[in-house]
Amino acid sequence: MDRFKRVPISVQDPKERITNFDEVCLGYTEEEAMKEAQRCLNCKHHPCVDNCPVNIHIPRFIKHIAEGEFEEAAHVLAEQTALPAVCGRVCPQEEQCEKVCVLGIKGEAVSIGKLERFAADWARENNIDLAKTKEKNGFKVAVVGSGPAGITCAGDLAKEGYDVTIFEALHEPGGVLVYGIPEFRLPKDTVVKPEIENLKKLGVKIETNVIVGRTVTIDSLLNEEGFHAVFIGSGAGLPKFMGIAGENLNGVFSANEFLTRNNLMKAFRDDYDTPIKVGSKVAVIGGGNVAMDAARTALRLGAEVYVVYRRTEKELPAREEEVHHAMEEGIKFEFLTNPIEIIGNEDGWVKSIRCQRMELGEPDESGRRRPVPIVGSEFEIEVDTIIMALGTSPNPLIPATTAGLEINDRKCIVVDEDGQTSREGVFAGGDVVTGSATVILAMGAGKKAAKGIDKYIKEKYGEKAEA
Amino acid sequence: MYKIVEKKFLAPNIVSMDILAPRVANSAQPGQFVIVIADETGERIPLTICNYDKEKGTVNIVIQAMGSSTKKIAALEEGDYLKDFVGPLGRPSDYVNADIEEVKKQKVLFVAGGVGAAPVYPQARWFHEHGIGVDVIIGAKTKELIILEDEMKEVAENVYISTDDGSYGFNGMVTGLMEELIVKQGKKYDLVVAIGPMIMMKFVCLLTKELGIKTTVSLNPIMVDGTGMCGACRVTVGNETKFACVDGPEFDGHLVDFDEALQRLTQYREEELELAKRGEEKKCTCQHGGVN
Numbered sequence: 001m002d003r004f005k006r007v008p009i010s011v012q013d014p015k016e017r018i019t020n021f022d023e024v025c026l027g028y029t030e031e032e033a034m035k036e037a038q039r040c041l042n043c044k045h046h047p048c049v050d051n052c053p054v055n056i057h058i059p060r061f062i063k064h065i066a067e068g069e070f071e072e073a074a075h076v077l078a079e080q081t082a083l084p085a086v087c088g089r090v091c092p093q094e095e096q097c098e099k100v101c102v103l104g105i106k107g108e109a110v111s112i113g114k115l116e117r118f119a120a121d122w123a124r125e126n127n128i129d130l131a132k133t134k135e136k137n138g139f140k141v142a143v144v145g146s147g148p149a150g151i152t153c154a155g156d157l158a159k160e161g162y163d164v165t166i167f168e169a170l171h172e173p174g175g176v177l178v179y180g181i182p183e184f185r186l187p188k189d190t191v192v193k194p195e196i197e198n199l200k201k202l203g204v205k206i207e208t209n210v211i212v213g214r215t216v217t218i219d220s221l222l223n224e225e226g227f228h229a230v231f232i233g234s235g236a237g238l239p240k241f242m243g244i245a246g247e248n249l250n251g252v253f254s255a256n257e258f259l260t261r262n263n264l265m266k267a268f269r270d271d272y273d274t275p276i277k278v279g280s281k282v283a284v285i286g287g288g289n290v291a292m293d294a295a296r297t298a299l300r301l302g303a304e305v306y307v308v309y310r311r312t313e314k315e316l317p318a319r320e321e322e323v324h325h326a327m328e329e330g331i332k333f334e335f336l337t338n339p340i341e342i343i344g345n346e347d348g349w350v351k352s353i354r355c356q357r358m359e360l361g362e363p364d365e366s367g368r369r370r371p372v373p374i375v376g377s378e379f380e381i382e383v384d385t386i387i388m389a390l391g392t393s394p395n396p397l398i399p400a401t402t403a404g405l406e407i408n409d410r411k412c413i414v415v416d417e418d419g420q421t422s423r424e425g426v427f428a429g430g431d432v433v434t435g436s437a438t439v440i441l442a443m444g445a446g447k448k449a450a451k452g453i454d455k456y457i458k459e460k461y462g463e464k465a466e467a
Numbered sequence: 468m469y470k471i472v473e474k475k476f477l478a479p480n481i482v483s484m485d486i487l488a489p490r491v492a493n494s495a496q497p498g499q500f501v502i503v504i505a506d507e508t509g510e511r512i513p514l515t516i517c518n519y520d521k522e523k524g525t526v527n528i529v530i531q532a533m534g535s536s537t538k539k540i541a542a543l544e545e546g547d548y549l550k551d552f553v554g555p556l557g558r559p560s561d562y563v564n565a566d567i568e569e570v571k572k573q574k575v576l577f578v579a580g581g582v583g584a585a586p587v588y589p590q591a592r593w594f595h596e597h598g599i600g601v602d603v604i605i606g607a608k609t610k611e612l613i614i615l616e617d618e619m620k621e622v623a624e625n626v627y628i629s630t631d632d633g634s635y636g637f638n639g640m641v642t643g644l645m646e647e648l649i650v651k652q653g654k655k656y657d658l659v660v661a662i663g664p665m666i667m668m669k670f671v672c673l674l675t676k677e678l679g680i681k682t683t684v685s686l687n688p689i690m691v692d693g694t695g696m697c698g699a700c701r702v703t704v705g706n707e708t709k710f711a712c713v714d715g716p717e718f719d720g721h722l723v724d725f726d727e728a729l730q731r732l733t734q735y736r737e738e739e740l741e742l743a744k745r746g747e748e749k750k751c752t753c754q755h756g757g758v759n
Contacts, residue, residue: 169553169692169694170692170694171504171511171550171551171553179692179696208551209551209552209553210490210553211553211554211556211694214494214499214554214555214556215490215491215494215553215554215555216490216494237694237695237696238695238696239696239697239698241698241701241708247708248701248702248703248708248727248731250730250731250733250734251734253698253699254697254698254699256696256697256698257691257696257697257698257699260691260692260696260697261691261697265510265511265691266508270745271508272508273508273509273510273535273536273539273742274510274511274691275510275735275738275739275741275742276738277734277735277738347730348727348730395694395695395696395713396713397694397695397713
């Protein structure tokens with residue numbers, strides 16, 4: 001065996017997969033997983049653990065896989081994460097744990113993400129009970145939002161003995177895992193739902209259809225419903241638009257709308273009522289993971305798809321694996337291209353998008369070279385659908401209805417090192433604090449806030465609530 | 468799951484339902500709406516709140532069975548359950564949080580078109596409870612589609628009716644009746660609140676602009692989540708893009724780009740027809756099976 005080479009993983013053939021919404025990556029078999037796990041050097045100083053936002057003990061779980069002890073591997077994961085099957089699929093491992101893998105210096109890093117996925121899937125398929133909780137302490141914590149931050153915070157607190165209730169605005173729990181990330185990257189029934197069921201097994205209650213800021217408020221939760229603390233993990237749900245002419249024409253959608261219709265509302269299935277409009281030629285504007293998800297969804301719904309991005313391939317913020325899969329599937333990329341106007345037909349539907357070519361200039365504050373328009377380079381791409389995937393910002397509803405909750409100029413909630421906001425007993429974490437980021441960073445923030453809440457409540461009320 | 472505790476017909480295809488949803492009943496205010504999902508495969512449908520009873524924990528909604536999804540909801544019976552019921556959504560009407568003394572100085576005319584009478588009712592009731600008299604116009608195509616007339620009479624000073632076919636009350640559109648009241652009879656209003664079909668609100672605004680009367684409209688665009696996430700409900704108000712679900716649903720009618728709003732309403736028309744066809748096919752099998 002070549003220690004510097006990864007055990008290849010099987011994927012659905014591109015020609016086949018563009019006709020369905022089934023998962024692209026098929027995962028390791030037991031044999032493949034053991035073989036890949038055996039490549040791990042089990043380094044004493046384990047840089048991978050330090051580079052994991054939730055500090056999973058990576059060499060330990062991998063060692064168990066290498067020895068065929070899959071259940072033990074799953075238990076190691078459960079110590080630190082409530083969502084291993086999710087993270088194994090959508091984490092940018094190449095930027096985190098795998099980036100610092102010692103094997104990566106001379107060869108290919110261990111496939112940590114794929115091994116995490118393997119152990120989590122194996123535990124689910126074999127009905128392994130991972131729910132271990134301490135005795136109930138009688139304290140009540142409310143968690144706002146059931147995305148990665150909320151799930152992690154709720155799970156950690158439930159394990160510590162807290163009585164946790166999650167309030168979710170939509171009709172399904174999961175947040176971005178359910179409305180945003182498509183089936184072909186993250187299957188809902190087989191992966192997301194069981195992870196949420198695991199949370200319920202820890203005793204976490206989930207109330208859907210509750211919009212905090214409308215149905216209830218942070219203050220009513222604290223003062224009327226008897227919660228000792230609140231965690232806000234309501235994410236960054238507000239889609240951005242470009243502010244160019246023609247953006248309200250029929251056929252222009254936010255990626256949030258397009259993906260929510262398809263993923264949460266299951267518009268791709270004939271037996272569901274929610275409609276989706278894909279047209280025959282689609283331009284997706286943006287270069288992040290959401291842009292790739294929207295583009296690959298549109299492709300599967302039968303359209304010819306362009307991704308329009310103002311920098312080059314090298315600057316694409318999307319994960320390499322997603323870009324690679326998108327290219328394999330036949331998505332066309334228009335790099336160094338920036339839309340300047342959307343042109344409609346006489347009935348108010350999109351006819352084309354007018355763009356200009358860009359070149360890279362001096363680096364901007366993000367460190368990436370700033371795209372500068374090339375004079376006289378304007379051209380049109382004929383499309384009938386345009387999907388804006390330009391990022392999202394936090395929903396202003398909770399700050400607007402919670403007196404004394406400090407936000408910054410990007411509308412994000414401000415927190416201290418424990419995750420506590422300017423309001424006592426009110427914590428926050430995830431995209432609502434950072435602006436749109438990744439699943440794993442939100443989980444890290446949820447974890448930190450859970451520790452902060454534990455500390456806050458114990459300091460204020462003692463070890464156990466008075467009966 | 469949200470129980471339908473009472474159901475009655477207000478007109479041949481307009482039903483009124485009391486839904487058990489204590490959290491929504493407890494926080495609902497005039498001007499707000501809910502989103503309803505009938506069953507597992509259903510769409511998220513925004514519906515107006517007609518009434519709410521904090522004691523009983525119920526919210527009353529009025530549904531006109533037009534498309535497949537509203538038909539699906541309207542077909543449910545007393546004792547059945549709606550899969551999802553979320554709200555209250557949107558901002559309450561401006562006057563709810565305004566200085567009550569200022570509100571009392573204004574004479575308000577509500578203009579309700581069709582099922583628009585449902586969201587007008589809690590607004591008129593709010594004024595009534597605050598000791599302020601309001602006038603209400605209820606307009607519909609024909610007599611049998613005039614709803615909530617008796618209820619409205621209990622909370623409004625004057626209730627005027629108009630029907631397009633002249634079968635009841637004033638013969639003509641609501642705008643015709645408005646001209647009759649304001650121009651011919653010389654009635655004075657400081658604010659018009661118009662709620663009904665988009666096209667009606669457009670023409671009411673054209674008229675009140677001419678008459679110089681401030682006008683509030685409640686928009687009913689296409690929505691998915693209703694919480695500001697999808698942007699399907701975007702509407703141009705005074706050259707700015709707003710999301711009707713979180714910035715509205717009520718806006719200054721004189722600033723709304725109604726032509727764009729009307730155009731955006733047609734966005735899923737083909738898909739809606741397709742869905743209706745599928746519904747018909749399903750129904751057909753049912754009949755052969757002897758059910759239904």
